[in-house]
Amino acid sequence: MNNPFISSKSNSILPQSLSGLDQIQAIRSTVSATNGPEIIKCPHTDKKPYAKGMCHNCYHKRGKSKMASACGHTTKPHYSNGLCQNCYLAQYYQKRKAKQQLKAQEQN
């Protein structure tokens, strides 16, 4: 099935006047330009760049100086919703589990 959104998007990137080779070069430069910054501020250069030249882990470790406040671990770095990373993930998995249990109950 044709996706009209994708085809109209690629048309806007590639002007009709370009020859085949120019089109390939245009695609390459577009891809490298939108590929985001490389990892330059942490040693994990093999990881996917996340933000500010760091991988996901280091960005959350160094990029935020705020401490967790909602979970009592005020010496741990804040991760999300006022929680430290441990508590946030624990809450996330608990919520997911509760959702799955609810679903299972609805089906029974």
Ligand SMILES: [Zn+2]
């Ligand atoms: Zn890193």
Ligand SMILES: [Zn+2]
């Ligand atoms: Zn915590």
